[in-house]
Amino acid sequence: MKKIINAVDLVEEQMIEGLCKAYPQYVKRVEGSNVLVRADKKEGKVALVSGGGSGHEPAHAGYVGKGMLDGAVPGAVFTSPTPDQVYEAIKAVATDAGVLMIIKNYTGDVMNFEMAADMARDEGITVDQVIVNDDVAVDGSLYTVGRRGVAGTVFVHKITGAKAETGAPLAEVKAVAEKVIANVRTMSMAISPCTVPAAGKPGFELGEDEMEIGIGIHGEPGTHREAVRPADEIVDMMLDKILADIDFTGDVAVMINGCGGTPLMELFIVNNRVHDVLASKGINVYKTFVGNYMTSLEMQGFSITLLKLDDELKTLLDAPADTPALQA
Amino acid sequence: MTDNAKVVAILTAMKEAIDENAQFLTDLDAAIGDNDHGINMARGFKKVEADLPGVAAKDIGAILKKVGMDLVSTVGGSSGPLYGTAFMKAGAKTAGKMEIGMDDFLVMIDEAIGGVQMRGKAVAGEKTMLDAMMPARDAMKAAAAEGKGVREVLDAGVAAAEAGVEYTKTIIATKGRASYLGERSIGHQDPGATSFTVLLKAIASAY
Numbered sequence: 001m002k003k004i005i006n007a008v009d010l011v012e013e014q015m016i017e018g019l020c021k022a023y024p025q026y027v028k029r030v031e032g033s034n035v036l037v038r039a040d041k042k043e044g045k046v047a048l049v050s051g052g053g054s055g056h057e058p059a060h061a062g063y064v065g066k067g068m069l070d071g072a073v074p075g076a077v078f079t080s081p082t083p084d085q086v087y088e089a090i091k092a093v094a095t096d097a098g099v100l101m102i103i104k105n106y107t108g109d110v111m112n113f114e115m116a117a118d119m120a121r122d123e124g125i126t127v128d129q130v131i132v133n134d135d136v137a138v139d140g141s142l143y144t145v146g147r148r149g150v151a152g153t154v155f156v157h158k159i160t161g162a163k164a165e166t167g168a169p170l171a172e173v174k175a176v177a178e179k180v181i182a183n184v185r186t187m188s189m190a191i192s193p194c195t196v197p198a199a200g201k202p203g204f205e206l207g208e209d210e211m212e213i214g215i216g217i218h219g220e221p222g223t224h225r226e227a228v229r230p231a232d233e234i235v236d237m238m239l240d241k242i243l244a245d246i247d248f249t250g251d252v253a254v255m256i257n258g259c260g261g262t263p264l265m266e267l268f269i270v271n272n273r274v275h276d277v278l279a280s281k282g283i284n285v286y287k288t289f290v291g292n293y294m295t296s297l298e299m300q301g302f303s304i305t306l307l308k309l310d311d312e313l314k315t316l317l318d319a320p321a322d323t324p325a326l327q328a
Numbered sequence: 329m330t331d332n333a334k335v336v337a338i339l340t341a342m343k344e345a346i347d348e349n350a351q352f353l354t355d356l357d358a359a360i361g362d363n364d365h366g367i368n369m370a371r372g373f374k375k376v377e378a379d380l381p382g383v384a385a386k387d388i389g390a391i392l393k394k395v396g397m398d399l400v401s402t403v404g405g406s407s408g409p410l411y412g413t414a415f416m417k418a419g420a421k422t423a424g425k426m427e428i429g430m431d432d433f434l435v436m437i438d439e440a441i442g443g444v445q446m447r448g449k450a451v452a453g454e455k456t457m458l459d460a461m462m463p464a465r466d467a468m469k470a471a472a473a474e475g476k477g478v479r480e481v482l483d484a485g486v487a488a489a490e491a492g493v494e495y496t497k498t499i500i501a502t503k504g505r506a507s508y509l510g511e512r513s514i515g516h517q518d519p520g521a522t523s524f525t526v527l528l529k530a531i532a533s534a535y
Contacts, residue, residue, distance in 0.1 A: 053404075076371070078362055079404035107504045108406035111447055115400070115409055144507040196363055199354055203363035218362040220505060221512065 001200045008197045012054050012076055019061055023324040026065040027072075033088040034081070036061040037071045046164040046173045047071065047093035050102040050157060051086060052109055053078040055196070056217060059154065059294045062325030068161035069102075069323070077196050077297070078218045080108035086116030090127060098126035098170040102156055102177065104149025105133040128170055130177040132156050134186040134305065136245045137214025137222050150217050151257040151294040151303045152184035155317075158326065162319035176316065183308040185245050187238040190215045190259060190301030191228060213237065217259075217296050231266070235273040238304050243281070248308050251286040252278070253317060255305035260295035262302055267291070270302055286314060293325070331427040335391055336384045338534045343373040345530040346523070353526075356519040360506040365407060365519040372403035372411070387426055392419030392436075406504060407520065410444050410457065417443035430472050430481060437465045448503065455501035455513060457520035460492035464528055482532035489525040496521050 005011050012034065020029050020036070027036045050060045051073030060072040070093040075081035090099050099120070103113045110131060117127040134152030138144060160177040168176075191211045193202035203219040206212060211234070214222025228234075242248075256271045258264070267290050278285055286309055294303070309317065321328040330338075346353075346369045353366030375398045383394045392415050400412030418436035422428055428436075441461050450456050467488035471481040496518035501507045506518070 075404045076368070077364075079364055079368055080406070080408075082401045082404050082408055084401045107448070108404065108408070111406050111409040112404065115447075138508040139510065144510075145503055145505075148508070196367075198367045199358070199363050203358050216505075216508070218505075220362060221509060 001195050001197070003195070003197060005197060011197050012074060015054060015057070016061075016074065019324075026322075026324050027061060030088055030092045034085055035071060035073050035089040035092060036064055037089070037092050038064055038066075041093065042070070043095050044097060045095060045167050046097045046170050047095050047099045048102060048157070048161055048164055049073065049086070049089045049093060049099055050153070051075065051081045051089065052104055052106075053080060053218070055297045056294050058292070058325035060157070063154065063157045063161075063323050065321070065323030067165050067319060067321030067323070067328065068157050068326065077198065080106065080112045083112050083115035083119060086113050087119045090116060090120040090125060091123070094120070094125045097167075098128065100160070100164070100170060100173055100177065101127065101129040102153065102160065103129055103131050104153055105131045105146050106148060107145050126170065128174055130156070130160075130174060130181060132181055134181070134184045135216065136185050136187050136241050138216075148216050150186045150188060151255055152181075152186045152305045152307065154255065154257075154293045154326070155184050155253065155305065155307045156180045158321060158328070159313055159316040161321065162316040165319070176312070180307065180313065183246070183313070184305060185242045186303050186305040187241050188215050188217070188222070188259070188301060188303035189213045189234060189238060190219070190296075190299050192261065192300040194219050194260065194297035194299035196297070215301060217294060219296055219299060231269050232273045235270055235304070236277065239274065239277050242304060242306055246308065248283050248306055251284045251309045251314065253287045253289070253307040253309055254278070254285050255289040255293060255303075255307075257294055257303045257305065258292040259299040259301040259303070260292060261298040261300040264290070267302055270304070274304060287317060329427040329429050330433075332384070332386065332388050332391060334534065335388050336380055338531055339376060339380060339391070339395060341530040341534055342527050343377045345526050346370055346373045349523070349526045353519050353523055356517060356522055360501065360509055360513050360516045361519060362505055364405065365523065368403045368405050368407055369411075369523055372399045372408065375402040387422070387424050388428055389419045389421070389423030389425060392416070392422060395419070406448065407523070409447050410520070413443040413447045414440035430478060434465070434469055434472060437461070437468070441465060450503045453499060454503040455496045455499050455506060455518045455521075456503050457518065457524045459496050459499075459518065460489040460521035460524045463492045464489040464524075479532065479535040482528070482535060486525065486529050486532050489521070489528050493517050493521045493525055
């Protein structure tokens with residue numbers, strides 16, 4: 001394993017410290033914890049808390065700031081944060097308006113956040129939650145724990161954060177979050193795996209000419225593996241799956257998300273095809289995001305996210321946001 | 329009877345067993361999960377061992393409660409809440425006790441299973457740790473009812489847990505991250521069922 005780190009045990013700690021030193025105008029660390037909160041706490045609004053394993057940077061701490069999250073909880077690499085840490089985040093950001101947790105649908109994340117919410121409610125804090133499950137690659141049937149939460153979570157952060165910033169009550173903020181979740185879909189692929197520092201070797205192996213379609217953000221296997229094809233053919237295959245899931249006719253927001261090791265050049269090549277395909281199907285792209293928003297360490301790959309927009313979602317998507325990783 | 333000092337010794341043995349099997353557990357997880365089960369369990373039991381001296385003189389319930397809280401606060405993933413809840417539930421049934429017998433142990437296992445089911449919303453046959461825990465519990469109850477000795481009862485539990493692990497190879501995962509693999513999860517043993525078996529073996533080897 002070749003990585004730019006000092007010691008496996010120090011990866012999360014030094015990442016958090018470095019992030020705080022980079023963005024003191026946005027975030028600060030809650031003393032004695034791994035929790036990152038807004039540098040200036042805003043009262044009188046619903047506070048948003050999200051989090052998950054580390055290794056997805058800039059998610060989620062990069063989205064702490066005005067118009068997005070109030071607190072983020074990074075766990076160990078690719079491992080859900082523990083309930084005591086999530087509880088610290090809830091306590092630190094809680095206002096009289098309550099707290100909304102934005103959880104990606106992974107068994108561990110849901111369990112840890114729900115345990116934390118139980119602890120916070122015992123302290124009299126109002127906590128509610130939404131669970132993001134935008135990944136169309138996996139079957140959402142009764143025989144799985146449901147679809148995974150992946151890059152579409154960033155749209156949930158952006159739009160829900162904008163709603164919360166207006167001072168709307170918890171029920172309305174939650175309703176907007178659920179509207180985004182109902183209208184956002186993502187599909188991912190990878191051409192190389194990634195290595196969790198503590199594991200020291202890749203979580204899976206891909207042949208020189210192979211790609212994994214439908215991969216999760218922790219390198220979990222996807223729908224299938226096949227030989228690498230030209231970018232346009234890969235995009236077509238992924239869009240087919242997304243467009244078959246819900247009707248996107250009308251206006252959409254597009255996110256072409258890099259998995260961490262993908263050059264922007266390739267993401268733009270992907271975006272070029274995505275726009276052409278959508279145009280040919282009469283789908284209007286209202287806004288596009290291209291970049292590394294929800295990564296998987298050094299994995300080479302990308303995801304395509306489509307969010308179907310109505311007037312309310314457009315307004316909230318365009319509303320001001322000022323965070324380390326996303327400005328609007 | 330097993331006193332609190334012996335419980336501490338068993339917990340230390342559990343820590344060592346997890347360390348010895350950490351790479352194996354992580355490799356199993358790499359096949360159908362996210363490649364970190366052994367790493368996470370080892371981190372948890374490292375914290376457990378570090379905190380043992382501070383609670384060693386306390387009653388067994390207090391010791392197990394501390395173990396549960398340590399696991400919840402350090403393991404992460406789904407194993408943290410599940411194992412943490414299991415130890416805390418077992419601890420709640422042994423509060424104030426300085427020594428326990430096989431009857432107590434069987435109640436603790438029952439409570440632990442109940443906790444795992446509650447937190448994980450899982451039942452038998454979903455390719456989870458329950459597929460080792462439940463047959464182990466049943467086998468130990470049967471052996472105890474036949475009047476067998478502690479070591480024999482625990483050995484029966486280990487054998488049933490190992491059979492449970494083998495059984496997980498034959499079924500499709502419907503809970504946890506492995507559930508996304510569908511039929512591709514067949515042929516792989518469940519890492520959680522395996523780590524439970526490692527822990528139960530550590531208990532048995534103390535007798």
